[in-house]
Amino acid sequence: xxxxxxxxxxxxxxLLLMFPFGLLVVAVILDxxxxxxxxxxxxxxxxxTIVAGxxxxxxxxxxxxxxxxxxxxxxPQLLLDLAVLVIFTVIVLLRMRTPxxxxxxxVLLVELLGLGIAGASAWCDAGGRPARRRPx
Numbered sequence: 001x002x003x004x005x006x007x008x009x010x011x012x013x014x015l016l017l018m019f020p021f022g023l024l025v026v027a028v029i030l031d032x033x034x035x036x037x038x039x040x041x042x043x044x045x046x047x048x049t050i051v052a053g054x055x056x057x058x059x060x061x062x063x064x065x066x067x068x069x070x071x072x073x074x075x076p077q078l079l080l081d082l083a084v085l086v087i088f089t090v091i092v093l094l095r096m097r098t099p100x101x102x103x104x105x106x107v108l109l110v111e112l113l114g115l116g117i118a119g120a121s122a123w124c125d126a127g128g129r130p131a132r133r134r135p136x
Contacts (some may be wrong), residue, residue: 013067016060017081021118023053024088028111031103043102050088057085063098080121087114 006012030046064078091111095101103111 013060013063016056016063017122018052019112020056020060021122023049023056024084024115024118027053028108028115031108031111034102035105035108040100040102045102046103047101048090050092050095054088054092057088058083061085077124079123080117080124084114084118084121085116 027046027049030042030049034040034043034046061078061081064081068075068078087110090102091107091114094107094110095103098104
């Protein structure tokens, strides 16, 4: 990944992207446990974790946007990151309708979709490319 946003020679963008990604992974894991029968507290904790991930994701999106303006080569990466933020913002808004902020099955499926997009974004950000098949 090419970046111009650095602190003491280290790229800032990967660090800012992995923290919210980790929070969102933890939130989905907590929601899966809640769906399997764990106490409601785990669902509420997952909601709080998603909110923290959104705050960190907004900071990461700002860093990606600054970096994008510097060399305009990472626009698809910025769009993927923003799509993940929009999906999890909608999830937070849907969960606000329940008294204990837990996720229903449909919301959990949307969380898994958002997590898949976040994983694809992180994979592309790390320089991942689809494998080419060799003829023959």
